[in-house]
Amino acid sequence: MLAFHVIFGANGMIVYHQKRNEYKALDAEIKSIQAENDHLNQNIQALKTDPKAIEKEARQQLHYAKPGEVIYTLPAEKPPLPTSTAKK
Numbered sequence: 001m002l003a004f005h006v007i008f009g010a011n012g013m014i015v016y017h018q019k020r021n022e023y024k025a026l027d028a029e030i031k032s033i034q035a036e037n038d039h040l041n042q043n044i045q046a047l048k049t050d051p052k053a054i055e056k057e058a059r060q061q062l063h064y065a066k067p068g069e070v071i072y073t074l075p076a077e078k079p080p081l082p083t084s085t086a087k088k
Helices: 002-008 013-049 051-062
Strands: none
Touching: 013 051
């Protein structure tokens, strides 16, 4: 009976392994989010201090151009027309 409780009980080995796997998954997710946060903080710092980063964002987001440059934009894709299969 004691062995059964140690293995299958509320705090048994099976629950322990499940919680350990959950901890590993959450730890990996935390590390991934921290890396993304570090990357975003670097981007913020660059936008505060680096003129080239500011220019890059202005060109991409606001479609700014230097004098004499021409910006070409493609039209947005139109969604395909729905086809009906109903007979008239």
